[in-house]
Amino acid sequence: MGGRAMNTALMRFQDYTWKHNPKAIQVTCRREIKEWKLPGQGNLLQDLGPGKRIVTGEGELFGEDCLLQFRTLAALCEQGGTGFLILPDSTGFEASLVSLTMAGQAGPDIVGYRFEFWEQVGEGIPVLREGKDYHIVQEGETLWDISKLYGISISELARRNPNVKRPDQLAAGEKVALR
Incomplete structure:
Protein backbone atom coordinates (compact mmCIF):
# COMPACT_ATOMS: atom_id res chain seq x y z
CA MET A 1 0.00 0.00 0.00
CA LEU A 128 -13.48 46.84 -6.68
CA ARG A 129 -10.25 45.29 -7.80
CA GLU A 130 -8.91 43.13 -10.57
CA GLY A 131 -8.35 39.66 -9.15
CA LYS A 132 -11.34 40.08 -6.84
CA ASP A 133 -14.03 41.01 -9.32
CA TYR A 134 -12.28 39.39 -12.28
CA HIS A 135 -10.10 36.36 -12.78
CA ILE A 136 -7.30 36.56 -15.34
CA VAL A 137 -7.32 33.26 -17.25
CA GLN A 138 -4.06 31.29 -17.09
CA GLU A 139 -2.92 29.03 -19.94
CA GLY A 140 -5.07 25.89 -20.11
CA GLU A 141 -7.73 27.01 -17.59
CA THR A 142 -11.40 26.31 -18.22
CA LEU A 143 -14.54 27.84 -16.75
CA TRP A 144 -14.86 24.67 -14.61
CA ASP A 145 -11.39 25.31 -13.12
CA ILE A 146 -12.37 28.89 -12.26
CA SER A 147 -15.70 27.71 -10.84
CA LYS A 148 -13.91 25.30 -8.47
CA LEU A 149 -11.24 27.87 -7.58
CA TYR A 150 -13.70 30.54 -6.41
CA GLY A 151 -16.61 28.35 -5.31
CA ILE A 152 -18.99 29.88 -7.87
CA SER A 153 -21.33 27.57 -9.77
CA ILE A 154 -20.59 27.03 -13.45
CA SER A 155 -24.08 28.27 -14.38
CA GLU A 156 -23.53 31.50 -12.41
CA LEU A 157 -20.14 32.08 -14.06
CA ALA A 158 -21.72 31.47 -17.48
CA ARG A 159 -24.50 33.98 -16.66
CA ARG A 160 -21.93 36.61 -15.61
CA ASN A 161 -19.84 36.00 -18.75
CA PRO A 162 -22.19 35.83 -21.75
CA ASN A 163 -19.20 36.47 -24.04
CA VAL A 164 -17.78 33.01 -23.22
CA LYS A 165 -18.97 30.71 -26.02
CA ARG A 166 -16.94 27.61 -25.11
CA PRO A 167 -16.29 27.13 -21.36
CA ASP A 168 -13.56 24.61 -22.20
CA GLN A 169 -11.62 27.00 -24.45
CA LEU A 170 -10.63 30.23 -22.68
CA ALA A 171 -7.82 32.42 -23.94
CA ALA A 172 -4.88 33.09 -21.60
CA GLY A 173 -5.14 36.68 -20.35
CA GLU A 174 -8.93 36.80 -20.82
CA LYS A 175 -10.91 38.36 -17.94
CA VAL A 176 -13.70 36.30 -16.37
CA ALA A 177 -16.18 38.28 -14.24
CA LEU A 178 -16.60 36.86 -10.73
CA ARG A 179 -19.29 39.29 -9.50
Whole structure:
Protein backbone atom coordinates (compact mmCIF):
# COMPACT_ATOMS: atom_id res chain seq x y z
CA MET A 1 0.00 0.00 0.00
CA GLY A 2 1.53 3.26 -1.10
CA GLY A 3 0.55 6.76 -0.12
CA ARG A 4 -0.91 9.15 -2.63
CA ALA A 5 1.04 12.27 -3.51
CA MET A 6 -0.76 15.53 -2.82
CA ASN A 7 -1.88 17.25 -6.01
CA THR A 8 -0.33 20.69 -5.68
CA ALA A 9 -0.93 23.81 -7.69
CA LEU A 10 1.25 26.89 -7.81
CA MET A 11 0.48 29.38 -5.06
CA ARG A 12 -1.23 32.58 -6.24
CA PHE A 13 -2.20 35.93 -4.75
CA GLN A 14 -4.20 38.45 -6.76
CA ASP A 15 -2.63 38.29 -10.24
CA TYR A 16 0.79 37.04 -9.06
CA THR A 17 1.63 33.33 -9.47
CA TRP A 18 4.71 31.89 -7.79
CA LYS A 19 7.10 30.16 -10.22
CA HIS A 20 7.99 27.71 -7.41
CA ASN A 21 5.89 27.09 -4.31
CA PRO A 22 7.34 28.19 -0.97
CA LYS A 23 9.33 25.44 0.76
CA ALA A 24 7.32 25.80 4.01
CA ILE A 25 3.75 26.97 4.60
CA GLN A 26 1.90 27.02 7.92
CA VAL A 27 -1.84 27.71 8.12
CA THR A 28 -3.14 28.60 11.58
CA CYS A 29 -6.88 28.47 12.27
CA ARG A 30 -8.27 29.80 15.51
CA ARG A 31 -11.47 30.85 17.23
CA GLU A 32 -12.14 34.24 18.76
CA ILE A 33 -12.72 33.73 22.47
CA LYS A 34 -13.55 36.47 25.00
CA GLU A 35 -12.75 35.77 28.64
CA TRP A 36 -14.98 37.39 31.28
CA LYS A 37 -13.69 37.50 34.87
CA LEU A 38 -16.40 36.68 37.40
CA PRO A 39 -15.40 37.96 40.87
CA GLY A 40 -15.31 35.10 43.33
CA GLN A 41 -16.48 32.57 40.71
CA GLY A 42 -13.61 32.25 38.22
CA ASN A 43 -14.10 33.05 34.57
CA LEU A 44 -16.54 32.58 31.71
CA LEU A 45 -15.48 31.99 28.12
CA GLN A 46 -17.58 33.39 25.29
CA ASP A 47 -17.05 31.89 21.82
CA LEU A 48 -17.31 34.73 19.29
CA GLY A 49 -16.90 32.45 16.28
CA PRO A 50 -14.12 31.67 13.85
CA GLY A 51 -11.15 34.00 13.69
CA LYS A 52 -8.98 34.71 10.72
CA ARG A 53 -6.65 32.13 9.23
CA ILE A 54 -3.02 33.20 9.30
CA VAL A 55 -0.73 31.81 6.62
CA THR A 56 3.02 32.08 7.17
CA GLY A 57 5.82 30.59 5.18
CA GLU A 58 9.21 30.90 3.61
CA GLY A 59 10.85 30.03 0.38
CA GLU A 60 13.32 31.01 -2.27
CA LEU A 61 12.81 32.82 -5.55
CA PHE A 62 15.02 31.46 -8.32
CA GLY A 63 16.33 32.65 -11.66
CA GLU A 64 17.81 35.75 -13.24
CA ASP A 65 14.59 37.62 -12.42
CA CYS A 66 14.50 36.62 -8.71
CA LEU A 67 14.83 40.24 -7.53
CA LEU A 68 12.03 41.30 -9.88
CA GLN A 69 9.87 38.48 -8.46
CA PHE A 70 10.56 39.76 -4.93
CA ARG A 71 9.86 43.39 -5.92
CA THR A 72 6.54 42.32 -7.45
CA LEU A 73 5.53 40.66 -4.17
CA ALA A 74 6.77 43.69 -2.20
CA ALA A 75 4.62 45.98 -4.37
CA LEU A 76 1.55 43.85 -3.54
CA CYS A 77 2.38 44.16 0.17
CA GLU A 78 2.88 47.92 -0.09
CA GLN A 79 -0.31 48.49 -2.09
CA GLY A 80 -2.38 46.84 0.67
CA GLY A 81 -5.96 45.68 0.38
CA THR A 82 -7.21 42.16 -0.01
CA GLY A 83 -7.02 39.68 -2.84
CA PHE A 84 -7.73 36.04 -3.48
CA LEU A 85 -4.99 33.79 -2.06
CA ILE A 86 -4.72 30.26 -3.46
CA LEU A 87 -2.54 27.82 -1.53
CA PRO A 88 -0.74 24.85 -3.14
CA ASP A 89 -3.49 22.45 -1.95
CA SER A 90 -5.97 24.62 -3.95
CA THR A 91 -7.55 26.10 -0.80
CA GLY A 92 -8.46 29.69 -1.56
CA PHE A 93 -9.81 32.67 0.39
CA GLU A 94 -9.68 36.48 0.56
CA ALA A 95 -6.55 37.64 2.37
CA SER A 96 -4.10 40.50 2.83
CA LEU A 97 -0.35 40.20 2.46
CA VAL A 98 0.62 41.82 5.77
CA SER A 99 4.33 41.03 5.86
CA LEU A 100 7.07 40.21 3.37
CA THR A 101 10.72 39.90 4.42
CA MET A 102 13.82 39.28 2.35
CA ALA A 103 15.54 36.60 4.41
CA GLY A 104 19.00 35.11 4.30
CA GLN A 105 21.69 36.08 1.88
CA ALA A 106 20.68 36.90 -1.66
CA GLY A 107 22.76 35.06 -4.22
CA PRO A 108 23.18 35.83 -7.91
CA ASP A 109 20.05 33.89 -8.91
CA ILE A 110 18.32 33.26 -5.57
CA VAL A 111 16.48 35.37 -2.98
CA GLY A 112 15.12 33.96 0.29
CA TYR A 113 11.88 35.37 1.68
CA ARG A 114 9.30 35.00 4.45
CA PHE A 115 5.66 36.06 4.27
CA GLU A 116 2.48 36.37 6.30
CA PHE A 117 -1.10 36.56 5.01
CA TRP A 118 -4.20 37.26 7.11
CA GLU A 119 -7.60 36.02 5.99
CA GLN A 120 -10.33 38.63 5.46
CA VAL A 121 -13.18 37.45 7.71
CA GLY A 122 -16.58 38.99 7.05
CA GLU A 123 -17.42 41.53 4.39
CA GLY A 124 -14.85 44.22 5.10
CA ILE A 125 -14.97 47.45 3.11
CA PRO A 126 -15.86 46.71 -0.51
CA VAL A 127 -13.14 47.63 -2.99
CA LEU A 128 -13.48 46.84 -6.68
CA ARG A 129 -10.25 45.29 -7.80
CA GLU A 130 -8.91 43.13 -10.57
CA GLY A 131 -8.35 39.66 -9.15
CA LYS A 132 -11.34 40.08 -6.84
CA ASP A 133 -14.03 41.01 -9.32
CA TYR A 134 -12.28 39.39 -12.28
CA HIS A 135 -10.10 36.36 -12.78
CA ILE A 136 -7.30 36.56 -15.34
CA VAL A 137 -7.32 33.26 -17.25
CA GLN A 138 -4.06 31.29 -17.09
CA GLU A 139 -2.92 29.03 -19.94
CA GLY A 140 -5.07 25.89 -20.11
CA GLU A 141 -7.73 27.01 -17.59
CA THR A 142 -11.40 26.31 -18.22
CA LEU A 143 -14.54 27.84 -16.75
CA TRP A 144 -14.86 24.67 -14.61
CA ASP A 145 -11.39 25.31 -13.12
CA ILE A 146 -12.37 28.89 -12.26
CA SER A 147 -15.70 27.71 -10.84
CA LYS A 148 -13.91 25.30 -8.47
CA LEU A 149 -11.24 27.87 -7.58
CA TYR A 150 -13.70 30.54 -6.41
CA GLY A 151 -16.61 28.35 -5.31
CA ILE A 152 -18.99 29.88 -7.87
CA SER A 153 -21.33 27.57 -9.77
CA ILE A 154 -20.59 27.03 -13.45
CA SER A 155 -24.08 28.27 -14.38
CA GLU A 156 -23.53 31.50 -12.41
CA LEU A 157 -20.14 32.08 -14.06
CA ALA A 158 -21.72 31.47 -17.48
CA ARG A 159 -24.50 33.98 -16.66
CA ARG A 160 -21.93 36.61 -15.61
CA ASN A 161 -19.84 36.00 -18.75
CA PRO A 162 -22.19 35.83 -21.75
CA ASN A 163 -19.20 36.47 -24.04
CA VAL A 164 -17.78 33.01 -23.22
CA LYS A 165 -18.97 30.71 -26.02
CA ARG A 166 -16.94 27.61 -25.11
CA PRO A 167 -16.29 27.13 -21.36
CA ASP A 168 -13.56 24.61 -22.20
CA GLN A 169 -11.62 27.00 -24.45
CA LEU A 170 -10.63 30.23 -22.68
CA ALA A 171 -7.82 32.42 -23.94
CA ALA A 172 -4.88 33.09 -21.60
CA GLY A 173 -5.14 36.68 -20.35
CA GLU A 174 -8.93 36.80 -20.82
CA LYS A 175 -10.91 38.36 -17.94
CA VAL A 176 -13.70 36.30 -16.37
CA ALA A 177 -16.18 38.28 -14.24
CA LEU A 178 -16.60 36.86 -10.73
CA ARG A 179 -19.29 39.29 -9.50
